[in-house]
Amino acid sequence: MRRLLLRMSPALHLTRLTTAFAAVANVWFVVLWTHACGHESGTAEFQSAPLWLLLLGSACNALGLFGFATALNDVVDLRRDLAVHPERPLPSGRLSRDAAVALIVVTFGLAVLGATPLGMRAVLLTLLVGGAILLFNVAGKFVPAIGLVMLGLIYAGQMVVPNLALRFVWPVWLVMTHALLVGLAVHTLGRKPPALSARAIAFAVSGWAFWSAVIMFFGDLRNSGQGGLWPEWVQPTAAIGPAALAALFVVLAWRRVRLLGRGARAADKIGRYGALWLALYACTWLFGQGYWMEGWILTALAAAGFLGMTVVREAYALLEQPMGYRR
Secondary structure, X not given: OHHHHHHHHHHHXXXXXXXXXXXXXHHHHHHHHHHHOOOOOOOHHHHHOOHHHHHHHHHHHHHHHHHHHHHHHHHHOHHHHHXXXXXXXXXXXXXXXXXXXXXHHHHHHHHHHHHHHHOXXXXXXXXXXXXXXXXXXXXXXXXXXXXXXXXXXXXXXXXXXXXXXXXXXXXXHHHHHHHHHHHHHHHHHOOOOOOOOHHXXXXXXXXXXXXXXXXXXXXXXXOOOOOOOOOOOOOHHHHHHHHHHHHHHHHHHHHHHHHHOOOHHHHHHHHHHHHHHHHHHHHHHHHHHOOHHXXXXXXXXXXXXXXXXXXXXXXXXXXXXXXXXXX
16 A cells, blocks of 8 residues: 555645645535525536536546646746756656656546536636646746736636636635735745746736726626626625635734745745635635535535645655654
């Protein structure tokens, strides 16, 4: 068993599947919200499929896109990682480049397969998000002013794969904004090149404002005559939980930076907390609307994801650097 886990370890490191539960939480929120709310319709395929199939398909889609993005990132960054991060699976030789490319193909195939029960629109959106991920890794992340905006859009696009016509758009806007700000913090604290200038930050803020306006425009259009931007069928209390969580995240991130200082360690912590927060946002939206069963489903996912992330990270350490006795 240990030998099998050691073989799997490089692939798990490469795809970073220990934090992929956040991507699953995003799509599960859309599935559960659409399924529970009579005002959200979804496609014909969505309406006819059982809930378990929708959850399974969307989870496969989210895991596939997440694994595709992270594996592609490491293949593109191989030359840089040889100098900066030689301990990673590809630079260290624990995983060959051919195996990594195969993993990219398999994970993207899993994403497309998972979108199939959700309908052709979901498949096409998966292809579009996959193209955006490719563009981000090849060019976008090297121009942070553009890359940060692309990162937020990728998260938002991946989230609405189950239902592109979602009428309540505030959760999508929050995920896009959160992903962009966490990406900005990780880039700045981790001192990743190139450094962000004031002009680059202004451009990123402008891009965020533009796409925020686009999201709000469609939200207002889809709820014309029913409350506009905040539909009348959504409880006002639904916003309390996400707003409190956003404020708590700012405080928590500030304290982490004060404790650890600027650097890769603080950036890694904020990135991991940011992933967990996406699942917590989804839970509070559902609880705030009174969808208790759906909220507990996502709470169980968040708890399992956090526990799994902790256990797997400890298992990595024990497998690759087993404890021994001193003499």
